[in-house]
Amino acid sequence: MEFKNTREFAQNLDANDPLAKYKEEFIFPKVNNKEVIYFTGNSLGLQPKLAKKYVDEVMTDWANLAVEGHFYADKPWWDYHERFSEKLAKVVGAKSHEIAVMNTLTVNLHLLMVSFYRPTKKRFKIICEEKAFPSDQYMIASQVKFHGLDPKKAIVEVKKREGENCFRTEDILAVIKEVGEECALVLIGGVNYYSGQVLDMKTITHAGHEAGAIVGWDLAHAAGNIELKLHEWDVDFAAWCSYKYMNSGPGNASGCYINEKYHGLNNIPRFEGWWGHNKERRFLMEPEFQPEPDANAWQISNAPILAMAPYLASLEMFDEVGMPALIEKRNRIVAYLEFILEDIDKGVEGTTFEIITPANQDERGTQLSVFLHGEGKELFNYLMKNGVITDWREPNVIRLAPAPFYCSYEDMYDFGQILKKGLRSH
Structure with missing residues (x-):
């Protein structure tokens, strides 16, 4: 599939996602009165409403x-x-x-x-x-x-x-x-x-x-x-x-x-x-x-x-x-996130993201670990203050885990836009 870094493309992916409805089955924290983009299911998953x-x-x-x-x-x-x-x-x-x-x-x-x-x-x-x-x-x-x-x-x-x-x-x-x-x-x-x-x-x-x-x-x-x-x-x-x-x-x-x-x-x-x-x-x-x-x-x-x-x-x-359906969405949403990161990296002068997670789909799961060359914890703090809940690991890595149960493709697009603004602001 040829990805595009546009809201329309992301929304189309969501419209054709058989798991999209499950996002409504989870409770999201809010930042600035808006539901967060949650990338830390690799640390603590969101609460299912059924719980x-x-x-x-x-x-x-x-x-x-x-x-x-x-x-x-x-x-x-x-x-x-x-x-x-x-x-x-x-x-x-x-x-x-x-x-x-x-x-x-x-x-x-x-x-x-x-x-x-x-x-x-x-x-x-x-x-x-x-x-x-x-x-x-x-x-x-x-x-x-x-x-x-x-x-x-x-x-x-x-x-x-x-x-x-x-x-x-x-x-x-x-x-x-x-x-x-x-x-x-x-x-x-x-x-x-x-x-x-x-x-x-x-x-x-x-x-x-x-x-x-x-x-x-x-x-x-x-x-x-x-x-x-x-x-x-x-x-x-x-x-x-x-x-x-x-x-x-x-x-x-x-x-x-x-x-x-x-x-x-x-x-x-x-x-x-x-x-x-x-x-x-x-x-x-x-x-x-x-x-x-x-x-x-x-x-x-x-x-x-x-x-x-x-x-x-x-x-x-x-x-x-079932795990097969979760893995199918996981592969696609992680690949889309990877594309978004690479597209943002090309478009903002002087930044370099190094994804240290293997590119081979068989050697990775839901998480992408991104080394931020030339960027410090200020960028992480910016993301958190703007509703992107992610994870910081020393010396300079953010971990992004778009869990397929409750993350959407539009979340990936919105994250890219917030990331781009964060890079340009400092």
């Missing part, structure tokens, strides 16, 4: 039923978490019994590492990416120290080449091969939070297994954003937050994937609690733990229903639309 209904249902059941809500609410609390499995399985490419919803992301990664990072004298190293999201860095280092190991010796970081913004798959594979029999675990972010690069998870997972290692993925920026086939790729485990592209609310519940080959094992190390106990016998209060036969065995505490309610509301929309 309040789902939360109110729980509040009403709590008021009217109190403890009996566990069994007699319209959506009983004792098995509330089970409503996620089938729908989330479609989002991440898993079998429904490989999915559990519990806790928050870093907590779940810690709990999964109890099972899947079992260092020995010979095989003890973890491969991750350099400058991973800080929480992952802290988590991995603390796990290594917990086992009495030195992070400097046990953690191997895959690095970008000098002068390059993205990782090369061949470099990741080379590190895995080099570490070889010393590698216990490969644990990397499936989508790099800074550059927006989508890694070749299938190839990397296979390489990790060839080296005899366990392979897990942090899918914080991947779930609800890109196509995932966790079961088909034979990923061992993965976890993701729900508050970015999945619009569940700040700091909300995390999803986990645990490959079915680890289900039902009596000898697998795992921190356990009563919500992972055989649900048919859970309320008998027996002293011996009997694990659920699936990923729910990794649950510890009873489900935080009020937190899960908005997640379930958002997931209903994902199930209605």
